Amino acid sequence: MDRAVILAAGRGRKMWPYSSTNSKVALPVANEPIIARQVRILQELGVQEILVIMHHRATQVRWAVRAFNGLNLLGDGTCGEGTASALGFALKQGLEGRLLVLYGDTVWLKEDLAALLEAGRRLKSGQMLAGVLPLEMGRPQEWICAEVSGGAVKRILAHPRDEVTHRLAGAFVMDGRIERHLWEQAGQLREVQVGAMPPDELTLEGALAEFLRAGGELLAHEISGPWFDVDKPWHWLEANEAILRHDLSALEASVIHPTARVSDSAEIDGPIVVEEGAVVGSHVRIAGPARIGKGARVTEGASLEGFSAVGDGAWIRQYCLVGKGSSIGPGCVLGHAAGFSGIMLDGAYMYHYGEYWGILGAKSDLGAATVCGNLRFDDDDTVHNVLGHREKPRFGANAAYLGDFVRTGVNVILMPGVKVGPYCVIGPGTIVREDIPDGTLLYTEQTLVRKRWGPERYGW
Incomplete structure (x- = not known):
């Protein structure tokens, strides 16, 4: 045929x-x-x-x-x-x-x-x-x-x-x-x-x-x-991890391109592919198998867990963690103690601590300390609404799903299973508990209490 x-x-x-x-x-x-x-x-x-x-x-x-x-x-x-x-x-x-x-x-x-x-x-x-x-x-x-x-x-x-x-x-x-x-x-x-x-x-x-x-x-x-x-998004998340596991399991030995650089102080456990012009820097830890794309950099103590792929030109640095079965897209930046698992699409940015599991859309920018909850107090899975149909996914039900061109402010909290449409801005300190439509500005308004305070409160 x-x-x-x-x-x-x-x-x-x-x-x-x-x-x-x-x-x-x-x-x-x-x-x-x-x-x-x-x-x-x-x-x-x-x-x-x-x-x-x-x-x-x-x-x-x-x-x-x-x-x-x-x-x-x-x-x-x-x-x-x-x-x-x-x-x-x-x-x-x-x-x-x-x-x-x-x-x-x-x-x-x-x-x-x-x-x-x-x-x-x-x-x-x-x-x-x-x-x-x-x-x-x-x-x-x-x-x-x-x-x-x-x-x-x-x-x-x-x-x-x-x-x-x-x-x-x-x-x-x-x-x-x-x-x-x-x-x-x-x-x-x-x-x-x-x-x-x-x-x-x-x-x-x-x-x-x-x-x-x-x-x-x-x-x-x-x-x-x-x-x-x-x-649906959770099908995509599951497929990505399954294909990474299958494809990278075929690696029997490391393949390092002649133009790539791997530091002697890097701790590498298992086979890796390091493509043209890529850099694995000092004190990096990689639990193979893993693939690092052309011109990508994994530096300054960053850690990659197994069955992960880093796209061309991405930069993973400063003691951040990439979880098992994750894809980091071309041109992404992940650094300064941030932790990410899932799929990060091209050009997305996550910096200054924070924790994320799910799919992060292209060119999206997570503000410092943006975190997602993925374990519910009832130990159950989130029920999703898909065009009016209620569904409890068997995989990725509690992951976060942010679309393309999304920005979050500092200390945003994403509750289990939330989805945020593209072109959204989530203001600092906001707790997102439900799906947010495309093109939305969402922020919280706080009530301030102002009183006089000073030495007189201590008997002076």
């Missing part, structure tokens, strides 16, 4: 606060845009023809894959939104034979995609294939799911209460016979249980349901490794 279609047209509104300023597929995992990672792996697996279908924030998608040659980037504003519309737009380009269809917001391992491609090559005439993931302990209400029996999908159910065994992974092998079903749908994905309420949208899953109803055979390929459908 030598052709693939990546559907990258959606708005990704559930990814707020990052969807306000980003195409979801261009967000980085392990300091690499999701869609760039997809394209790189597809090309490594020998897929020769790759079509990327764009609509929302197409400029960002183009930027994310600018380093690759031979891509067919399609997005003139006419493909519309919805997975059915996006795939239909791709099929109008004259594609023939079988093709791999991927959702542009999925994160997976090379070996798992290779296995899915091999299963696709074994299909018989008339068959199609869907990648599926076991539900295990996950809530089916959060996903478009499938009833799988005998190695085939028997039924598709969207956000059900029960009656399913797997969820769809956003990866399919199909051919042009799906095209008529993309348009011959009821207008909503009506493969729901009674009482559920699907929105007006043509979906690829709806087309597959019509394909099954017409007697088609949809085989199920169960994916064994970590595979993430990055719909």
Whole structure:
């Protein structure tokens, strides 16, 4: 199979606060845009023809894959939104034979995609294939799911209460016979249980349901490794750590570029990659495996825990701590006893102590002693509101999620699980207890009590 279609047209509104300023597929995992990672792996697996279908924030998608040659980037504003519309737009380009269809917001391992491609090559005439993931302990209400029996999908159910065994992974092998079903749908994905309420949208899953109803055979390929459908911020946070762990676990020995400098006093436990022009300074402690990008500096007693990646040109200094499984983006500054775990996007700044776990948006600036609470007194996880849907994430429920271009004053406290939209300013000493909409100035007003005080109070 030598052709693939990546559907990258959606708005990704559930990814707020990052969807306000980003195409979801261009967000980085392990300091690499999701869609760039997809394209790189597809090309490594020998897929020769790759079509990327764009609509929302197409400029960002183009930027994310600018380093690759031979891509067919399609997005003139006419493909519309919805997975059915996006795939239909791709099929109008004259594609023939079988093709791999991927959702542009999925994160997976090379070996798992290779296995899915091999299963696709074994299909018989008339068959199609869907990648599926076991539900295990996950809530089916959060996903478009499938009833799988005998190695085939028997039924598709969207956000059900029960009656399913797997969820769809956003990866399919199909051919042009799906095209008529993309348009011959009821207008909503009506493969729901009674009482559920699907929105007006043509979906690829709806087309597959019509394909099954017409007697088609949809085989199920169960994916064994970590595979993430990055719909919400906590999915992104979890995927980032999982990919860092997988990729860096492959390191068997340190790789130091000839132009990089590593101090003799640095304490390094485990393999590290230090790229061109990077510096590991005196009294730095690194618990490998870790990767330090081009021109990055880790100096003055800073500490990196394992499975961490430091982006190009970042500066980590002055006894700060980067937690395990973290990505520090290009050009970030982290210093003076600050502690950070999670994802720090490009150019973000955290200085003068403080503690943060979660995702910090691009060019955001945390004032001195900004801290986030991530352990509740009831030892429970925070319930999040996602476009009106209440959800308790299995990972990252109590992390903080600050969007791009946010500023906090000194001594700001972020309570467990809060989200702050882009272009916000949080004033000094403010305790943030709830989600803050985009473009908000939030500060506290204190009541001052003024009285006379002096030597007379002490008997003089």
